[in-house]
Amino acid sequence: MEHYEPGYPVDNRTDGMRRRAFQSHLGDFELAAARVVARLTGERVVLQDDNSAPAMVDIRIDYPDRSPGYVEVVTDIDRSYAAMASAIRGQVQVPTPELGRVWYVTVSPAANIKQLKRELPDRLANVQLSGALFETVAWEQHLNLHDVEAVRALAASGVVRLASRPVVTDEEGKAIMYGKGAGGPAGQNWDAFNDWLATFLHDPRQVDVRAKLAATDAVDRHAFIGMSFSTPWAAYHTLSDDYQGLPSRPPKVPAEVTHVWVWSYPIGRCIAWFPETGWFDPSTRWATA
Known part of the structure; x- marks a missing residue:
């Protein structure tokens, strides 16, 4: 028997x-x-797409007094970035006891993680021999332009940042690999956010999202968008928890979309735009726990 609790899908x-x-x-x-949709609406929200039918919309909102609304969930994430991030899963440690240092190696989606793991001990040994220890680290390193050939070779393999320090007592040398995350100047930029959102919603790659919503012929057709570290920095950072505020103008939505949700997932804010209310922060309007 199906279990339903208000606020939970x-x-x-x-x-x-x-x-x-x-x-x-x-x-x-x-x-x-x-x-999030269930908490805000207080209605029965169903994750309905079980692959039993083609082009089924992800979520259905069952209203007691009118026809259902539908929500298609989509994430803005580059496939190569997703593959890299899945391979790294936070960080990967490569033992390098002979180096006597701890190296911090940040890689881009262009990196071949398996190959780089095998080659890192020798490659970092060459970097150390050159005297390039990266103990003082600038945000923009431009490793591809570095004076040392061994550093440029790492850059060509997808390494975008390097740092190191001597080992401490009872510690062995190692290289710690991280996936490249979003980064850039701090500041809230609603123009960048609006431009990114309009481009994303109208992008040919989202044709399935638009088509699935249109096929429901529903009055309420929601696009729920998850930003990621591969979203342009200025747009992604604008929904940081460090800021408040909302966009001052409505989004440029395609005809197939009537409502928009955007979440800087998993550590940022979620905001929504409904045609009858404009932009708002769902966390200020929960209908349920």
Whole structure:
């Protein structure tokens, strides 16, 4: 028997779908999005896409007094970035006891992680022999322009930042690999946010999102967008928890979309735009716990 509790979505997906979603780079973003929709609306929200029919919209909102609304969940994430981030999973440590240092190696989506792991000890040994220890680290390093050939070779392999320090007592040398994250100047930039959102919603790559919503012929057709570290920095950082405020103008939505949610996932703010209310912060309007 189906269990329903206000504020929590009903999940009709298969066990395999839930497991794959949980194991992905962003985790189960569909479930997180459905929880936000359920908390805000207070209605029965169903994760309905169980792959039993083609082009089924991800989420259905069951209203007691009118026809259902539908929500399609989509993330703005570059596939190569997702592959890199899944391979790194936070960080990867490569033992390099012979180096006597701890190296911090940040890689881009262009890096071949398996190959780089095998080659790092020798490559970093060459960097150390050159005297380039990167003990003082600038934000913009431009390793591809470095004077040392061994450093430029690492850059050509997808390494974008380097730092190191001597080992401490009872510690062995190692290289710690990180995936490249978003970064850039601090500051809230609603113009950059609006430009990114308009481009994303109208992008040919989102044609399936628009088509699935249009096919419902519903009055309420929501696009729930998850930003990621591969979203342009100025737009992504604008929804940082460090800031408040909302966009001053409505989004440029395609005809197939009537409502928009944007979440700087997983550590930023979620905001939404409804045609009858404009932009708002759902966390200030929860209908349920």
